[in-house]
Amino acid sequence: MKLNHGRFRSLRRQLAALLAIMLLCGVVPAAVPLAAERIDAAPSAKEEPPQSWLLKWSDPAQAAELRGTLVIRRQAEAAVDVVRPAEASADVEAWLRRLRSTPGVEYVHPNGRVHALELSAAQQADDSPPAEAAAGEASALAAAAAPKVAASDPELAKQSYLKQIGALAAWKTVREQTALTIAIVDTGIDLDHPDLKKNLVPGINLIDTDMPPEDNNGHGTSVAGVIAASGNNGIGVSGILWKAKLMPIKALDHNGDGTEQDLGEAILYAVRKQAKIVVLSVGLYRYSPYMQDIVNYAESKGVLLVAAAGNDGQSLEGMAVVKYPAAYSTVLAVGGVKADNSPDLRSNPGTELDLSAAWNVYTTAVGGSYKKEEGTSMAAPQVAAAAALIWASYPKLKTYQVRELLRQTTRNIGQSGFDNRTGYGLLQIDKALSTPVNADGFEPNDTRGTAALLPLNKQISAVLNTGKDIDWYTVEAPYDGKLTMKYQSLTESGAAIPPIRLLHYVNGVQKNTYTTKLASGNAEFTVKKGTQKIGVQFMNSDNGARQPYLLDSSFIMKPDAYESNDQTYEAFALSPRSQTVVGNFHQKADRDWYAITFKQSGTLRLTLEGNTARIDPGLAIQRAGQSLRTYDEESEGQAEISPILTVTPGKYYIRVHNAISSEASPVIGQYTLKINYVPKYDDPNEPNNQYYEGLSIRSGTEYVGVIDSSTDVDWFQLRLTKASQIDLQVFNVPSGKVMQVIAYDKKQQQLFAQKTGSTGKLEVKNKRLPAGVYYFKLTANEPFDKQYYRFKVTVKNAVSGAAAMTEQQLPVSEAGGDEARRMFGMEDPALESRGGPFTKERLLVQ
Numbered sequence: 001m002k003l004n005h006g007r008f009r010s011l012r013r014q015l016a017a018l019l020a021i022m023l024l025c026g027v028v029p030a031a032v033p034l035a036a037e038r039i040d041a042a043p044s045a046k047e048e049p050p051q052s053w054l055l056k057w058s059d060p061a062q063a064a065e066l067r068g069t070l071v072i073r074r075q076a077e078a079a080v081d082v083v084r085p086a087e088a089s090a091d092v093e094a095w096l097r098r099l100r101s102t103p104g105v106e107y108v109h110p111n112g113r114v115h116a117l118e119l120s121a122a123q124q125a126d127d128s129p130p131a132e133a134a135a136g137e138a139s140a141l142a143a144a145a146a147p148k149v150a151a152s153d154p155e156l157a158k159q160s161y162l163k164q165i166g167a168l169a170a171w172k173t174v175r176e177q178t179a180l181t182i183a184i185v186d187t188g189i190d191l192d193h194p195d196l197k198k199n200l201v202p203g204i205n206l207i208d209t210d211m212p213p214e215d216n217n218g219h220g221t222s223v224a225g226v227i228a229a230s231g232n233n234g235i236g237v238s239g240i241l242w243k244a245k246l247m248p249i250k251a252l253d254h255n256g257d258g259t260e261q262d263l264g265e266a267i268l269y270a271v272r273k274q275a276k277i278v279v280l281s282v283g284l285y286r287y288s289p290y291m292q293d294i295v296n297y298a299e300s301k302g303v304l305l306v307a308a309a310g311n312d313g314q315s316l317e318g319m320a321v322v323k324y325p326a327a328y329s330t331v332l333a334v335g336g337v338k339a340d341n342s343p344d345l346r347s348n349p350g351t352e353l354d355l356s357a358a359w360n361v362y363t364t365a366v367g368g369s370y371k372k373e374e375g376t377s378m379a380a381p382q383v384a385a386a387a388a389l390i391w392a393s394y395p396k397l398k399t400y401q402v403r404e405l406l407r408q409t410t411r412n413i414g415q416s417g418f419d420n421r422t423g424y425g426l427l428q429i430d431k432a433l434s435t436p437v438n439a440d441g442f443e444p445n446d447t448r449g450t451a452a453l454l455p456l457n458k459q460i461s462a463v464l465n466t467g468k469d470i471d472w473y474t475v476e477a478p479y480d481g482k483l484t485m486k487y488q489s490l491t492e493s494g495a496a497i498p499p500i501r502l503l504h505y506v507n508g509v510q511k512n513t514y515t516t517k518l519a520s521g522n523a524e525f526t527v528k529k530g531t532q533k534i535g536v537q538f539m540n541s542d543n544g545a546r547q548p549y550l551l552d553s554s555f556i557m558k559p560d561a562y563e564s565n566d567q568t569y570e571a572f573a574l575s576p577r578s579q580t581v582v583g584n585f586h587q588k589a590d591r592d593w594y595a596i597t598f599k600q601s602g603t604l605r606l607t608l609e610g611n612t613a614r615i616d617p618g619l620a621i622q623r624a625g626q627s628l629r630t631y632d633e634e635s636e637g638q639a640e641i642s643p644i645l646t647v648t649p650g651k652y653y654i655r656v657h658n659a660i661s662s663e664a665s666p667v668i669g670q671y672t673l674k675i676n677y678v679p680k681y682d683d684p685n686e687p688n689n690q691y692y693e694g695l696s697i698r699s700g701t702e703y704v705g706v707i708d709s710s711t712d713v714d715w716f717q718l719r720l721t722k723a724s725q726i727d728l729q730v731f732n733v734p735s736g737k738v739m740q741v742i743a744y745d746k747k748q749q750q751l752f753a754q755k756t757g758s759t760g761k762l763e764v765k766n767k768r769l770p771a772g773v774y775y776f777k778l779t780a781n782e783p784f785d786k787q788y789y790r791f792k793v794t795v796k797n798a799v800s801g802a803a804a805m806t807e808q809q810l811p812v813s814e815a816g817g818d819e820a821r822r823m824f825g826m827e828d829p830a831l832e833s834r835g836g837p838f839t840k841e842r843l844l845v846q
Contacts, residue, residue, distance in 0.1 A: 052111040054261060054290040055081045055099060062104030068095060073261070077268050078293050082111060082261050096662070107289050110661055114263050114284050116187060116219045116256030117308045117323070117377040151231050153238040155370055160339065161358030165382055167240045169430035170389060175231060176243040177388040179395070182227060182277045183270035184381075185263065186220030188213040188250035190366045193221060195229040195236040196246070203248035204269055206262050213250035218366045220248065222373045223281050225364030226381040227388075236370050237362060240385035240429070247275055252282065263325075264294040271301050276391065279384045280307040280331075281377035283323030285613045285636055287665040295328045304399045305331040306384040308376035310348035312613065319613045319637055322350035326380075329459040329552050332387075332403055334380040335422060341413045343421040347376055351455040353423035354403065355410050357382035386429045393433050400461045400550060405437040418453050439463045439548060445472050448505060448533045456668075459552045461490070464500075464536065467543035471536045473551070477527045478668055480558040481586070485534055488520040490548040498543050503535035515539060556666050557586045562594070568653055571595035574675070581673040585615065585658045586666055594654040594673070601648045602679040602786075606631075608656055609639035612669035618659030624651040632659045647677075680785045681706050688715045691748060691775045699795035704788035707739075707780040714778040718793055720771045727794040730778070731761035738781045739789060746773040768798055 052072055057063045060079040068090060073082040085095050099108045151171075162168050181201060188205065189196060191214055205213040215221045224239075224246055231242025251266040252258040263282065270278045278298065298305055307326035314320075326333035327350065336347035336359030344359040357379035365371040387402050397405070409432040410425030418424055440463040442452035451472035454460060462471055477483060483504075491497050502523040504512040514523030525532070536551065560583040562572040571593035574581070583592050608617040616636040622628040631640045656673055658664035683705045685695045694715035697703060705714050718726070733739050733756050741762065743751040751774070756762045778791065 052082050052084045052259075052261065053096070053099075054107075054109045054111050054264075055083050056106040056109070056290065056293065057081070057104055058106040059104060064104070066099060066102065069099065073265075075261075075265065075268060077271070077297055078264065078290070080264075080290060080293070083108075107663065109260075109288060109290050109663055111259050111261045112284065112286060112288070112661065114252070114258050114260060114282050116217070116252050117281055117283050117311055117375060151238045151242070152234045153229075153231060153236055154234070155237045155362065158362040158372075159237055161361055161382075162238075162240070164337075164339065164341070164358050165386075165426065166428040166430035166432075167382075167385075170240075170433050171231075171242075173430070173433050174389050174392050175241065177241050177392045178243055178245055180276035180388065180391060181245045181247050181270075181274060182279065182384060182388055183247040183249055183266075183273070183275035184220055184224055184227070184279045185249045185251050185266040185270070186215075186223055186279075186281060187217035187252045187254070187256055188215035188220050189224045189246065189248035190215050190221040190364070190368070191248070193225075193364055193366075193368050195233070195364050195368075195370075196221070196224055198230050198233075199228045199239075199241075199244045199246050201245045201247050203250070204266075205250040206265055206269075207250055207253050207258070213248040215248075215250070215366055216254040217252065217256050219252070219256055219281070219377065220250070221366050222361075222363045222371070223279060223377060223381045224248070225370075226361055226378055227279070227385045229364050237364065240382060241388060244385075244388065247273065258282070260288055260290055264290060267294050267298055267303075267305070271298055271303055275303065277304045277306065277384050277387055279381050280305060280325055281380050283308060283310050283326060285321070285323055285616075286660045287324060287327075287614070287667075288661075289665070291325055292328060295325060295331060299330045299399065302399055304384075304387055304402060306380050306387065307331050307333060308380040309333050309335045309350070309353055311336075311346050311375045311377075313344075313348045314346045316613050316637060319611060320348045320350075321612055321614060322348050322352040327352040327457060329457050329554075330400075330403075332380075332383055332406070333423070334376060334383045336374075336376045336379045337413065337422065337426050341411075341426060343414060347379075347421075349420040351420060352457045353420060353455075354458070355383065355406060355423040355425060355427055356413075357427040383427055386427055386432055389429060390432055394437070397437065400459070401437050403459075404441060404461055405432055405435070408438055408441045409435050418455055440465070440471075442471065442473070446470055448472050448508070448535075451533055454534070454551070454553055456553050456555055459550055461548065461550050462536075464538060464547040464549070466546075467538050467541045469537070473534045473536075475532045475534055475553055477529050477532055477555060479529050479584075479670075481527060482556045482558070483525045483527045483532060484554045484556070485514075485523040485525070486520070486550075486552040486554070487516060487523065487536070488550040488552075490550060491519065496545070498545055498547055499539040500547070500549075501537050501539045503533075503537070505533040505535070506531070555668055557584045557668060559586050560584045560592075560670075562592060565593045566591050568593055568595075571653055573597075576600075576677060576679075577675075578677050579675050581675070582670055583656070583673070584667070584670050585664065588665055589657075589663045590666070591655055591657045594656075595651060596654070596675075596677075597651045598647050598649055598677075600679040601646070601682055602677055604642075604645045604647045604652075604678075605676045606642040606645075606654065607639055607674040607676070608641075608671060609674075610637065610658075610667075610669055610671045612667065613637035614660065614667045615658050615669055615671055616660035617671060618657045620655040621645070622653050622655075623647075624653065628653075628655070636660060646680075678786055681788050682785075683708060683714070685714060685716075689713050691715050691717075691744065691777070694775055697793055699793065702790055702792045704790055705778070706785040706788060707737075707778075707783050708785040709783050712779075712783060716776045716778070716791065716793075718774045718776070718795075720769055720774065720795065722771045723798045724769060724771075725796045725798055726764075726767050726769060727796070728764040728767070728776070729761070729792045729794075730756060730789060732788060732790040733760035733780075734784045734787045734789075735760065736782075737784050740779050742777045742779075743767075744775040744777065746775075748775070766796075 057079045068086050070086045071081050203213045205211045228241040228244035229237045229239035231238035249266045251262040309326050310323035312320045333352050333354045335356040336344040337356045338344045360374045361378045407424040411428050412425040414422040445452040451474040454473035499517040502514040504525040512525050565572040574596045576598045608619040617640040618632045619640040620628050620630040694717035697716050740755045742753040
């Protein structure tokens with residue numbers, strides 16, 4: 001059956017209108033935000049593990065058929081095959097190991113999931129001005145625009161952000177850009193939206209190639225409206241561009257989810273179709289060598305990529321960082337700013353941030369409607385539209401020059417210069433259109449004292465103007481490690497390439513130099529945490545040529561103190577106690593192994609957490625000779641906590657890794673492994689739960705034990721060959737526990753009983769006993785097995801005479817259990833009637 005798409009879209013709009021009426025009437029709970037529904041419905045990576053992998057050939061000529069491997073798709077530009085095991089029952093780990101060891105294979109990377117950067121219900125906040133303020137803002141908007149460019153769009157008053165970013169003032173100069181194409185890689189676009197359809201060009205649906213790139217989510221339609229809702233058309237809102245060429249590329253499904261392969265294919269499609277700008281309001285925390293290749297390819301073709309930084313700045317607090325693809329050095333990373341020009345704390349911070357734009361917008365929605373949206377997903381398209389207007393004014397600029405012009409013309413709203421919250425500042429489109437790009441916006445930086453801040457993982461452009469010129473930069477190393485400065489000459493083709501030297505200084509002392517005579521080179525400097533000064537200069541100061549260049553900085557952490565511990569046989573030995581281990585993932589696919597040999601049984605709980613969202617803690621433990629038990633249940637960036645584990649004497653291995661990818665790249669950040677071990681003391685005297693199992697004890701010997709359950713009883717027996725005196729002690733009883741000792745003769749008749757007090761000990765001294773067998777029963781009010789109690793009986797020669805009488809040590813016969821009981825007052829009715837047994841204290845007062 002052939003589907004009538006126009007009729008289908010018309011029906012869909014009618015349904016959307018009906019739903020809106022139902023919401024207004026209270027038929028459907030309007031408080032349930034669409035973003036929350038998407039998140040609830042979106043399957044997690046744990047539920048849907050990657051079913052395909054991205055295999056990169058180092059040389060396309062080496063591509064060959066691989067045994068046991070099904071090639072799903074090829075990407076010729078990136079020399080990448082999308083593959084999976086040919087057999088569903090294949091051992092995936094063995095298959096991956098075989099592929100990675102194949103000559104010519106550069107990497108095999110999981111085809112992971114990417115997500116539209118939507119806000120959850122918890123992240124959303126009403127940042128819109130009250131009605132009175134909105135009315136005042138509308139008046140300001142009308143006053144700000146010259147009569148000849150006043151747009152007729154009736155919802156313009158709700159778009160206060162247009163003034164905030166300088167769009168209204170920019171409209172006096174330029175409002176259209178139809179000479180280039182802007183590709184929107186997202187959930188598609190409402191192809192029949194009356195405020196968008198005139199600005200659309202053909203695109204593609206990568207989720208279902210038989211269908212048009214219709215938006216069944218809403219995210220892509222909102223992004224499109226920010227860029228180019230038709231302006232001055234008497235309908236709805238106005239985009240920053242009144243007229244434009246928007247290419248919808250649907251790479252995300254109805255939940256806002258897609259794969260890295262789809263994202264890469266979308267960018268490649270945009271490049272093939274001659275798009276000049278690609279908007280990526282999507283993100284994930286995992287670095288991908290595949291996506292890095294795609295980004296590099298787009299850059300080589302002169303395509304500008306603009307991406308959202310992410311919306312987790314408040315929910316993840318100090319762990320939030322700029323998401324990929326925004327975090328790649330040549331991608332324009334855009335953060336969000338509130339209406340009062342203060343940074344929105346929900347926007348992800350980081351050194352990779354370039355600039356910021358408005359967090360709150362009013363834009364197009366599916367079904368031909370309009371809505372308020374927020375987040376860095378809405379900030380990124382503002383910058384993309386600004387770049388399009390820049391090219392309308394300066395069509396010969398290179399992509400790196402457009403990036404620099406956008407940075408150079410921002411409004412500084414944070415710290416002076418660059419800061420991790422806003423980048424170089426707030427987007428100002430009017431200023432970008434009226435200010436020629438400065439080929440070296442970091443000048444004056446000719447001395448170490450005037451060095452310009454160079455953020456990590458960002459590409460900048462600058463110029464050496466004369467042979468004596470030197471450009472100094474400050475780079476902050478977050479940890480000890482290796483700083484790499486990538487230098488790239490922008491010398492015109494065919495021109496001589498002058499040799500360049502890079503200098504590394506710390507605290508005024510030169511540490512290293514690097515020289516290259518080629519068009520590009522990587523200078524690697526070993527650094528300590530803190531401030532580094534990097535200088536760029538000609539090797540020959542007599543050089544008269546002007547040298548423009550690009551400079552990138554990247555960083556890899558120094559191996560932690562426990563390396564090398566990448567295999568079980570290299571496991572770092574830890575002592576059997578509670579402790580905290582701080583390590584890092586300094587290399588690709590880093591696995592850190594630890595070994596603990598427990599000498600006592602006990603309980604063990606492990607907690608693994610990272611200090612950056614780019615670490616997804618992966619935890620595993622195994623007893624030597626047994627299988628590995630893994631714990632990776634929480635979402636990316638969240639701590640993994642094992643259940644309370646019972647351990648017995650023996651060797652145990654603990655493995656930690658970054659579960660964000662099976663081949664995770666190095667991460668700037670640390671993990672903390674907390675080991676909570678509570679020894680459980682085994683009772684060496686068991687079984688001794690019955691009197692006839694009582695451990696035979698010796699005089700003066702100290703015995704230890706535990707009460708490991710509420711029914712546990714510990715029995716000990718003492719044999720006396722002659723009448724003797726004994727001292728009895730129980731001590732080292734855990735705080736809060738009360739132990740009782742009851743003495744019995746061989747007929748199991750009770751002789752005496754005593755309890756420990758708050759001091760955790762008791763003492764019975766100089767008890768005289770006839771020759772015979774005696775039993776001691778030890779119990780406690782509550783069980784304990786984390787600490788030994790200590791028990792000791794000392795036998796002494798019997799004391800005779802009056803001293804013995806005063807101490808209740810009366811002579812008894814050898815047989816004399818009964819006599820001993822009588823002497824202790826335990827069978828005298830007369831004594832019982834006077835208040836109880838005949839005790840030592842009672843004898844003394846009488």
